[in-house]
Amino acid sequence: MQKTLKKYLVIFTVPTLIAFSFAFIIPFVMGLYLSFCEFATVKNAKFVGLQNYITAFSGNQKFLSALLFTTAFTVVGIITINIFAFGIALLLTKKIKGTNIFRTVFFMPNLIGGIVLGYTWQQMINAVLLKYETTIVTNAKYGFWGLVLLMNWQMIGYMMIIYIAGLQNVPTELTEAAKIDGATSWQTLTKVIIPMVMPSITICMFLTLSNCFKLFDQNKALTNGAPMNKTEMLALNIYNTFYGKPGFEGVGQAKAVVFFLIVAGIALIQLKLTRSKEVEQ
Amino acid sequence: MRTKEHSNKKLGNVIIFCFLCVLTVVFLYPLFFILNNSFKGKFYISADPFSLPNAETFVGKTNYVNGLLKTGLFSAIGWSFFITIVSVVLIILFTSMTAYYITRVKSKYSSILYYMFTFSMIVPFQMVMFTMTSLADTFHLRTPWGMCILYLGFGAGLSVFMFSGFVKSIPLEIEEAAMIDGCNPLQTYFGAVFPILKPTAITVAILNAMWVWNDFLLPYLVIGILTDYKTIPVVVQMLVGSNGNKDMGALMAMLVLSIIPIVIFYLTCQKYIIEGMVAGAVKG
Numbered sequence: 001m002q003k004t005l006k007k008y009l010v011i012f013t014v015p016t017l018i019a020f021s022f023a024f025i026i027p028f029v030m031g032l033y034l035s036f037c038e039f040a041t042v043k044n045a046k047f048v049g050l051q052n053y054i055t056a057f058s059g060n061q062k063f064l065s066a067l068l069f070t071t072a073f074t075v076v077g078i079i080t081i082n083i084f085a086f087g088i089a090l091l092l093t094k095k096i097k098g099t100n101i102f103r104t105v106f107f108m109p110n111l112i113g114g115i116v117l118g119y120t121w122q123q124m125i126n127a128v129l130l131k132y133e134t135t136i137v138t139n140a141k142y143g144f145w146g147l148v149l150l151m152n153w154q155m156i157g158y159m160m161i162i163y164i165a166g167l168q169n170v171p172t173e174l175t176e177a178a179k180i181d182g183a184t185s186w187q188t189l190t191k192v193i194i195p196m197v198m199p200s201i202t203i204c205m206f207l208t209l210s211n212c213f214k215l216f217d218q219n220k221a222l223t224n225g226a227p228m229n230k231t232e233m234l235a236l237n238i239y240n241t242f243y244g245k246p247g248f249e250g251v252g253q254a255k256a257v258v259f260f261l262i263v264a265g266i267a268l269i270q271l272k273l274t275r276s277k278e279v280e281q
Numbered sequence: 282m283r284t285k286e287h288s289n290k291k292l293g294n295v296i297i298f299c300f301l302c303v304l305t306v307v308f309l310y311p312l313f314f315i316l317n318n319s320f321k322g323k324f325y326i327s328a329d330p331f332s333l334p335n336a337e338t339f340v341g342k343t344n345y346v347n348g349l350l351k352t353g354l355f356s357a358i359g360w361s362f363f364i365t366i367v368s369v370v371l372i373i374l375f376t377s378m379t380a381y382y383i384t385r386v387k388s389k390y391s392s393i394l395y396y397m398f399t400f401s402m403i404v405p406f407q408m409v410m411f412t413m414t415s416l417a418d419t420f421h422l423r424t425p426w427g428m429c430i431l432y433l434g435f436g437a438g439l440s441v442f443m444f445s446g447f448v449k450s451i452p453l454e455i456e457e458a459a460m461i462d463g464c465n466p467l468q469t470y471f472g473a474v475f476p477i478l479k480p481t482a483i484t485v486a487i488l489n490a491m492w493v494w495n496d497f498l499l500p501y502l503v504i505g506i507l508t509d510y511k512t513i514p515v516v517v518q519m520l521v522g523s524n525g526n527k528d529m530g531a532l533m534a535m536l537v538l539s540i541i542p543i544v545i546f547y548l549t550c551q552k553y554i555i556e557g558m559v560a561g562a563v564k565g
Contacts, residue, residue: 023434
């Protein structure tokens with residue numbers, strides 16, 4: 001059967017492969033090479049070695065400050081989103097009336113696109129700040145917490161659904177046994193339930209990590225980096241380097257490679273963690 | 282004793298229920314906020330954004346009409362639908378075939394493809410953003426159809442990965458029986474294999490549809506703001522970005538209109554969407 005199927009290689013794989021080459025393979029290889037070049041268009045590139053990488057990390061490129069802002073935002077995002085989502089998931093698995101409606105509502109923001117969400121929240125936050133005669137772009141703190149608020153609103157529902165699925169798999173015999181043994185609700189939660197839903201926690205942690213770290217649309221819409229690029233995250237910083245200042249395309253590409261290496265590193269750690277867990281089970 | 286515990290639990294549930302109701306209001310408020318303000322005159326919005334429209338501030342459909350005239354949002358909704366539907370159909374059709382081939386035929390070619398698709402899932406868009414745009418320019422892909430081809434390429438990673446996971450679990454006997462009956466591989470695939478793939482196809486379709494529909498950067502870079510093929514996120518961005526002296530009323534109205542299709546879609550296919558997103562999270 002393999003042999004006959006093999007004759008159909010072209011029909012089965014080539015359409016995908018062509019599109020994949022245009023969208024990914026060729027741009028990726030070109031991108032790697034161009035990060036060592038000075039160029040304005042792809043056709044007139046001049047090899048400059050590591051110069052772009054050195055420039056990328058210089059102070060006026062704001063790449064390091066964007067990395068710092070992104071990291072701070074990601075850490076706060078992971079903690080708040082997961083605590084809220086887990087808390088709500090606990091409440092929604094208590095067989096309360098209307099659970100389905102609550103679930104539907106909490107999940108909904110997750111489906112709305114980042115640009116639309118960003119402007120919706122920008123309008124709302126500005127409406128509140130108006131009372132204090134200021135706007136979200138005047139102070140980097142507003143931008144930071146605005147972004148945290150927005151991402152919480154968007155991602156809590158998604159993480160909540162994954163936690164609910166995990167919590168429903170905890171056998172009731174276990175929690176009942178703990179109760180009979182005299183465990184308090186807090187002890188049952190920390191000693192029985194949380195260890196049992198650890199796989200869901202790992203999934204949610206990495207999902208929030210990668211979504212927060214790679215955030216672009218919401219950042220662009222909410223503050224667009226204002227004031228003075230202080231609320232600029234990595235993805236937006238790279239975008240602005242490419243399209244904001246002519247002559248820095250090579251630096252932008254070098255930044256993109258660094259960004260890719262960090263993201264790939266995170267993904268590898270995740271893979272390793274989930275693999276080792278599977279072996280234990 | 283028993284009744285006391287029982288009534289305690291009941292009271293607890295009432296408190297939780299009330300808390301969840303408050304939370305529901307909090308979650309829905311931003312949507313209500315833009316809906317509410319979309320009916321107010323543009324000069325009244327910043328003056329008192331939290332009040333309901335009254336006889337003085339209510340302007341009916343003015344903001345909607347102004348916004349639509351200024352942005353051409355209806356055409357954007359049309360193009361968003363076109364690009365999303367065509368891309369998803371292409372993705373489902375071609376990536377499932379590719380996944381079937383590379384799972385069933387064990388060769389170097391298959392495993393190289395599989396590793397490349399998997400690898401592409403961890404590469405952020407910024408890495409290929411600039412080079413892909415200039416490649417699209419060279420090959421005249423800066424059209425709605427070209428966008429669909431690019432989406433097929435970008436969506437291939439996750440989709441092939443999810444389909445191959447499922448193909449592995451399908452017993453070979455079904456295909457062998459079809460082959461013995463004289464079907465060629467294409468007939469076997471579409472007659473016997475593809476129908477079994479349906480649950481995964483629904484998941485893949487939903488994940489890709491949500492992504493393509495909401496995607497901003499790819500259409501913004503490839504199609505741009507000067508053509509007639511703008512999608513919804515591009516139009517929203519343009520409405521805010523273009524004029525410093527922005528029409529808040531029109532902005533609110535356009536935000537409302539761009540959210541409506543997705544909410545309808547969510548309420549009609551809720552079950553599949555939630556299942557699909559969870560499956561995608563666990564596998565991706």
